[in-house]
Amino acid sequence: MFFEQMFSPDYKKDLGQIDALIKKYYLSRKKCEAQGFISDCCGKVISSHSISKKFLREIASNDGHVYCFDDRIFGLVERNGEMGLKRVGISDASTYNMFCSQHDNSLFSPIEDCELIPDENQCLRLMYRALMMEKHHKESQFYFWNYMVENAKPLFDFPFSTLMLDCSRFSLRETDLIKEKISYAVKTNDVSNLRVLRIYYREEPGVLCSGAFFPEYDYRGTSLWKKYSLKTTLDALSINILPLSNDGQNYNGVAVLSWLDNPGQDYCQKFIESMHEITLPDLSNVLIHTIFEYIENICISPSWWDSKEKSIQNTLLGLHAIQKHSPLKYKEITMQYDNWNAAEAQLWNGKSWDSFPFS
Numbered sequence: 196m197f198f199e200q201m202f203s204p205d206y207k208k209d210l211g212q213i214d215a216l217i218k219k220y221y222l223s224r225k226k227c228e229a230q231g232f233i234s235d236c237c238g239k240v241i242s243s244h245s246i247s248k249k250f251l252r253e254i255a256s257n258d259g260h261v262y263c264f265d266d267r268i269f270g271l272v273e274r275n276g277e278m279g280l281k282r283v284g285i286s287d288a289s290t291y292n293m294f295c296s297q298h299d300n301s302l303f304s305p306i307e308d309c310e311l312i313p314d315e316n317q318c319l320r321l322m323y324r325a326l327m328m329e330k331h332h333k334e335s336q337f338y339f340w341n342y343m344v345e346n347a348k349p350l351f352d353f354p355f356s357t358l359m360l361d362c363s364r365f366s367l368r369e370t371d372l373i374k375e376k377i378s379y380a381v382k383t384n385d386v387s388n389l390r391v392l393r394i395y396y397r398e399e400p401g402v403l404c405s406g407a408f409f410p411e412y413d414y415r416g417t418s419l420w421k422k423y424s425l426k427t428t429l430d431a432l433s434i435n436i437l438p439l440s441n442d443g444q445n446y447n448g449v450a451v452l453s454w455l456d457n458p459g460q461d462y463c464q465k466f467i468e469s470m471h472e473i474t475l476p477d478l479s480n481v482l483i484h485t486i487f488e489y490i491e492n493i494c495i496s497p498s499w500w501d502s503k504e505k506s507i508q509n510t511l512l513g514l515h516a517i518q519k520h521s522p523l524k525y526k527e528i529t530m531q532y533d534n535w536n537a538a539e540a541q542l543w544n545g546k547s548w549d550s551f552p553f554s
């Protein structure tokens with residue numbers, strides 16, 4: 196077995212210990228990421244939705260479940276190292292112990308208690324929530340791998356543990372820097388440095404997501420940043436794909452791609468500009484490919500997934516398992532995942548919404 200080769204002969208016992216450490220560092224760790232921000236913490240960190248429950252309800256099965264990636268270590272062992280999905284109730288799906296109830300309620304009331312448009316203020320909150328989730332997750336990752344390298348060598352001594360620690364240290368540094376900027380924007384309600392590409396769909400998306408990544412290539416496959424140094428500040432591109440209802444324009448879904456203006460570097464700006472070449476009919480297909488490859492926090496409609504051919508399911512699961520990304524060229528995405536019928540797109544330039552033309 197895949198994992199049997201990676202761990203000691205007594206691997207089931209070892210995996211049990213690693214599973215306990217994952218629970219300790221990822222699942223049980225509680226921290227309000229908005230501590231000291233705008234209002235005081237109430238002290239009760241809750242399981243916060245990174246994708247609102249009201250949105251998950253839209254795509255859930257009749258009994259209130261969605262599919263999420265099954266990254267339990269025993270799940271991976273059962274599937275011989277292959278990625279798979281699990282059914283999760285919408286009360287638990289996409290939740291992280293990342294805010295106290297006071298901050299969770301006050302910060303996201305413009306999304307939770309209002310109809311999603313989404314205007315620039317809602318986009319700012321969506322981006323903030325996605326970035327805080329990533330920051331919370333990266334910090335858990337860092338503590339986990341730090342423990343592994345420091346204390347668990349006999350248990351977990353395969354070559355990439357040190358590499359994983361270095362990667363998580365790098366990601367945490369970047370998300371810490373971005374946290375400062377986005378927190379200031381939310382605190383001052385300043386959307387002048389916010390940039391958003393908002394794409395409306397006629398069809399309801401079968402896949403919802405909320406997360407962020409650092410674009411390394413644009414959609415032509417051109418490298419955006421070649422050499423990382425401590426002087427580099429990478430741009431995080433956050434992506435939310437959400438259902439819409441009753442907006443009066445017959446749109447049933449929206450993709451919100453947002454980033455912060457970063458003069459002189461502009462990796463996200465260049466990434467988005469390369470989308471001009473994509474045709475509207477291809478847009479949902481390219482985005483589905485992108486989020487399965489780059490965004491970890493994805494919730495899938497069971498009826499959407501179950502209706503897909505095995506070849507599509509396997510390709511999407513394979514994308515999610517990619518550790519080292521190759522240049523992503525939109526012309527080479529030949530698999531037809533779905534067409535959510537993109538109708539129009541607009542760009543928030545810091546002052547106004549402009550039309551964003553595609554090919």
Ligand SMILES: [Zn+2]
Nearest residue numbers: 227236295298
């Ligand atoms: Zn708090």
